[in-house]
Amino acid sequence: MAVLRVRGRALPDGEPVDLYADGDRWTDDPVPGATLVAEGWLLPGLVDAHTHPGAERVGLPLDEETLRADLRGHLDAGVALIRAPGLAGDGEPPAWFGRDPDSPRAVHAGPWIAQRGQFFDGWGRRPSLADLPDVAAAQAARTGWAKIVVDWQPEDEVMPVEVLREAVARVHAVGGRLAVHSQQAAGGVVAVEAGVDSLEHGMCLDSALLPRMAALGMALTPTLAAINQSLARRLASPDDAVRTGSYVQGASAHGGLVAAAAEAGVTVLAGTDSRPHGRVAGEVRAMVAAGVPSHQALGAASWGARAYLGLPGLVAGAPADAVVYDVDPRDDLGILDHPRAVVLRGRLVRGRSLL
Template sequence: MDLYADGDRWTTDPVAGAELVAEGWLLPGLVDAHTHPGAEELGRPLDPDVLREDLRAHLASGVALIRAPGLAGDPPDWFGLGDDSPRAVHAGPWIAQQGQFFEGWGRRPDPAELPAVAAEQAARTGWAKVVVDWLVGDDVMPVEVLREAVARVHAVGGRLAAHSQHPDGCRVAVEAGVDSLEHGMCLDPGLLPRMAEQGTALTPTISVIKAGLARLSSEPDSPTKRWYAAGAGAHDRLTAAAVEAGVTVLAGTDSRPHGRIADEIRALAGAGVSPHQAIAAASWTARSYLGLPGLVEGAPADAVVFDGDPRADLGRLDKPRAVIVRGRRVLGSRYRS
């Protein structure tokens, strides 16, 4: 098919003066649904220069849309709007329990105030992110607090993402009805049908979790090592089971350097997810979940072009032929027939 960018919208109707910028296998612009750009080290403040470089790295990988479920600070006004930036949605700073999460990052309101803080954030940007659990032995957020946060966020038209990597935290997140479960390590597979029914998405961040498992292998035995090894060791099977159960699975990298969405897609495929579904988690499925249609009439003019079908060779994901965001070619040479 031929697609024309009429401003920031796709159309199949010819546009006068249109210039051919790419030919090949088209996908809706890729999505990294879990990324935290803008800070080079844990706990450091948001740096606009680092943020720009991180966003350029996403563009170079074919990512036309990011979701940042947690940032090191409130981003500048140009975030997600400039020609050198993917589209972006974000949840502002993380919201955690007192005494938990990375020092220097996030907000830690009293439990009674947490739902209102989450709602205020979601009213500003559309999303809030809550850290439900943290280290081994830490208290899990009470389900009543999280359920009230979900209700307050939904009341202002927003959505709530929840970080969890422990069995009890995952259970609380699902019982509270969060919109997306981030990581979900140690999630009871028996909760997957409920997630599918209520529309709770899973962002498994497989590649970073497996990298953590590799780093932990040389550490001495400890409760933390046993917890992580058990959860990470079962994470592939959990992710494949989530897809099989009909849960919306989103691709997210959660790591530096940025621009590694292809690694997460291949990690999904390595977990037993079909190449078609793995790419969908980083393209049309993720875009639909975040409210953007794909390559259809009137949709936002985002696309990534490859030499051939990446489902047949996931290595093609490393070399986009062209990337188009907001109707403009931001990467790739011009090709003419």
């Protein structure tokens, strides 16, 4: 296989780099005859940290053809790594998931874990509260992550903090990490009190908890663009109860919460949680519109998210992923929709060589 070369200014620091793909690792040792595939502003691949590929509608089983198409949508947008905190069906993807040369790297949390009587029909597991910590630990032992739904409908009971705290302890004991779904204020309190690793959505979270989240190293994946879209639909409803309900109140305040989280030092991750796949650039722009500095918002979808998920950036020895733009994307967020080149696992998957 031909050795690929990229050069330019690499974010987050903007320093000049000249890198060669030695298989699936970057090296800065020059390789004679390497093919220069892109030159410009380089990011170490985009990341969608909250996506559920593989099913066209809620409740449907995982479909391999749909999964491949969804992952291709991510890759075409420059996404080289995804995290799926919950997968359709039984949550067991095909063996090629995350390894296929034509789809992004991937980590996942298997099926959602919820309380009985909650969550979407056809998806997830619903063990007893007594068994839930063990179920979460077993999942994390298999895939590195587990995902728990701590609150669902406003009238539903929030998961008891002692159960969630035990789940965190069990998951950490096997070397895993725990993500939780929360869109209720009480659920956010329980999640922070239990010390989970990642809070998904986090709508209605009390901003007073943000310093505690930062101190714990807890990430927030706000899925802001998806919540903004849902808010717009509700505001356009002719039903007064829909337009003024508790969801509208929480969603209306969500952008301010995301900006406050970034300012407080919370690790913020970009995630789309919506179809079609490959729209993480929209999440970056939604964060910036809410008041998150563009450098931080871009990091939430690139180098910061990769670091949180255990992958280094554009340095020698790092995985050979990169997305290249003609201008600094921090100055022109629209350029995120138009990558010059995408390199994954040392292969050019979008763009053409320059020489």
